[in-house]
Amino acid sequence: MSSSQIPQPARAQFLALTFDSEAILARFKHAANWQERYREIMLLGKTLPKLDDALRVEQAQVRGCESSAWLYHCNIEGKNYYLADSDARIVKGLIALLLAVTHGQSAQTIAALDIYAYFDELGLTGQLSPSRTNGLFALATAIKSEAK
Amino acid sequence: MDVNLLREQFPALAQTLEGYPLCYLDTAATSQKPKQVLDAIANYYQYDNANVHRAAHQLSTRATIRYEAVRDSVQAFIHAKRREEIIFTHGTTEGINMIAHGLSQQVKEGDMILIDTAAHHANIVPWQMLAQHTGAIIKPIPLDDQLRIDHKAYLQLLKAQPVIVALCHVSNVLGTVNPVKQMVAQAKAVGAITVIDGAQAIAHMEVDVQQIDCDFYLFSGHKMYGPTGVGILFGRYRQLDKLAPLLTGGEMITSVSFENTEFNVLPNRLEAGTPPISEVIGLGEAISFINALPKEETQTREAELLAYLHTSLRGLGDITLYGAHDDNLGAVAFNLADEHHQDVGILLDQQGVAVRCGHHCAMPLMQSLNIKGCCRASIGVYTNIDDIDRFIDALKSVKELLL
Numbered sequence: 001m002s003s004s005q006i007p008q009p010a011r012a013q014f015l016a017l018t019f020d021s022e023a024i025l026a027r028f029k030h031a032a033n034w035q036e037r038y039r040e041i042m043l044l045g046k047t048l049p050k051l052d053d054a055l056r057v058e059q060a061q062v063r064g065c066e067s068s069a070w071l072y073h074c075n076i077e078g079k080n081y082y083l084a085d086s087d088a089r090i091v092k093g094l095i096a097l098l099l100a101v102t103h104g105q106s107a108q109t110i111a112a113l114d115i116y117a118y119f120d121e122l123g124l125t126g127q128l129s130p131s132r133t134n135g136l137f138a139l140a141t142a143i144k145s146e147a148k
Numbered sequence: 149m150d151v152n153l154l155r156e157q158f159p160a161l162a163q164t165l166e167g168y169p170l171c172y173l174d175t176a177a178t179s180q181k182p183k184q185v186l187d188a189i190a191n192y193y194q195y196d197n198a199n200v201h202r203a204a205h206q207l208s209t210r211a212t213i214r215y216e217a218v219r220d221s222v223q224a225f226i227h228a229k230r231r232e233e234i235i236f237t238h239g240t241t242e243g244i245n246m247i248a249h250g251l252s253q254q255v256k257e258g259d260m261i262l263i264d265t266a267a268h269h270a271n272i273v274p275w276q277m278l279a280q281h282t283g284a285i286i287k288p289i290p291l292d293d294q295l296r297i298d299h300k301a302y303l304q305l306l307k308a309q310p311v312i313v314a315l316c317h318v319s320n321v322l323g324t325v326n327p328v329k330q331m332v333a334q335a336k337a338v339g340a341i342t343v344i345d346g347a348q349a350i351a352h353m354e355v356d357v358q359q360i361d362c363d364f365y366l367f368s369g370h371k372m373y374g375p376t377g378v379g380i381l382f383g384r385y386r387q388l389d390k391l392a393p394l395l396t397g398g399e400m401i402t403s404v405s406f407e408n409t410e411f412n413v414l415p416n417r418l419e420a421g422t423p424p425i426s427e428v429i430g431l432g433e434a435i436s437f438i439n440a441l442p443k444e445e446t447q448t449r450e451a452e453l454l455a456y457l458h459t460s461l462r463g464l465g466d467i468t469l470y471g472a473h474d475d476n477l478g479a480v481a482f483n484l485a486d487e488h489h490q491d492v493g494i495l496l497d498q499q500g501v502a503v504r505c506g507h508h509c510a511m512p513l514m515q516s517l518n519i520k521g522c523c524r525a526s527i528g529v530y531t532n533i534d535d536i537d538r539f540i541d542a543l544k545s546v547k548e549l550l551l
Contacts, residue, residue, distance in 0.1 A: 034498050038495065066506050067488055067490045
């Protein structure tokens with residue numbers, strides 16, 4: 001994903017992104033049904049900045065997603081920061097959920113993270129299944145493997 | 149025919165997903181299997197399990213008889229002249245690979261291969277490989293603005309005397325039907341070898357290879373209520389006999405020494421190794437299942453269902469249908485406004501509705517439609533009006549969430 005041949009987002013762009021993961025968890029816990037959960041997912045997706053076309057390049061694309069998804073990683077003072085985008089709204093929201101627990105974290109914290117348990121807690125069991133039409137599994141793997 | 153009684157023969161249809169009864173509209177990807185097919189497979193493993201054509205013992209004899217009987221069923225099913233013209237493969241894809249490889253000695257540099265723009269990758273990539281090895285040239289047959297084969301363009305391309313014309317009988321994405329009989333006659337008039345991918349046609353219409361008069365016709369068991377891992381390569385004897393085998397090894401030989409190998413005659417020459425025995429037996433049962441259906445009534449009902457699907461989708465609004473014609477078979481391709489097909493697919497799945505979303509292994513078609521992908525709802529003999537109503541209701545909820 002991160003490679004010197006392709007344009008990289010500025011450090012400031014990575015640092016500008018923040019998440020309140022506790023608030024997110026609370027919102028999902030209060031969702032009464034799947035419709036509300038998906039509304040939350042899509043609202044959350046909107047908080048991720050849209051990547052410039054110059055950054056929506058093949059080299060940054062995560063393989064295995066039915067939709068296109070791009071992921072950038074930056075290590076700043078031992079913490080891992082991410083920027084990601086997708087052309088599908090639900091996938092973008094699900095990426096935001098992944099970033100909410102990984103963005104700004106140490107490699108150890110990310111390695112120790114049980115993403116399956118996290119999605120279960122959100123009431124989104126099944127979303128991480130390694131199926132070709134989902135690709136979130138591929139994204140979670142990419143996020144974890146980028147952490148240094 | 150009572151569809152609800154018919155549905156009872158398909159155990160998979162009775163399940164619920166997250167509280168919703170399964171609404172299975174992905175038959176074009178793979179059909180559900182009736183109990184008689186499932187039982188035949190279990191029965192083979194329980195009582196007749198033995199390799200075919202080999203041992204002298206009774207189990208092997210029983211297995212061989214059951215296996216070879218299916219060749220006769222397939223011959224009758226598609227009206228092939230000889231049973232040796234029926235080759236068991238692992239599926240349509242393997243069959244097309246066998247033809248493309250098998251023709252490599254007959255194709256030379258500069259030869260032209262015409263391919264249907266709406267073709268599935270399985271009917272594109274093997275030809276590309278053949279072209280790369282031989283220096284042949286691939287030309288797509290364009291579609292008209294109705295997303296049917298552009299017939300004028302086709303006739304124009306035929307003037308350049310292609311050596312192979314590879315068509316789909318029914319488009320896997322759009323459900324459009326090609327006039328294969330006419331197209332084959334026109335291709336043969338210029339001396340081309342004709343290959344028809346019938347994977348999407350075989351479960352929905354009667355296929356008569358004599359009438360179509362093609363050189364090769366292919367289909368898969370799993371799209372016609374049979375098991376996965378088995379398919380049919382039909383070829384006219386003269387053409388099949390000239391194919392260089394893709395797979396060599398056991399079964400396809402008459403004698404082997406370290407100096408030389410004598411190949412067996414058809415069909416064994418093209419069936420190397422242990423074949424998919426239980427799958428072939430399951431396929432035979434699927435043919436019995438289809439043969440027992442009231443043919444005309446089933447076809448009329450499927451046509452009515454597809455028309456109802458078209459009308460209901462149009463009535464929903466904000467839907468783009470692709471190439472949805474009255475004479476289509478099996479499937480309808482659509483997108484909801486500018487929404488990503490994957491978003492639509494995930495939200496339908498959440499409501500127990502199974503449709504296919506993506507490029508459907510037909511990327512060149514997606515490029516010609518200028519879309520990244522689309523959703524496809526497809527029907528089978530067990531589909532009923534209730535399935536379509538529930539699909540439309542689910543799509544309404546998707547619309548409310550997304551738009």
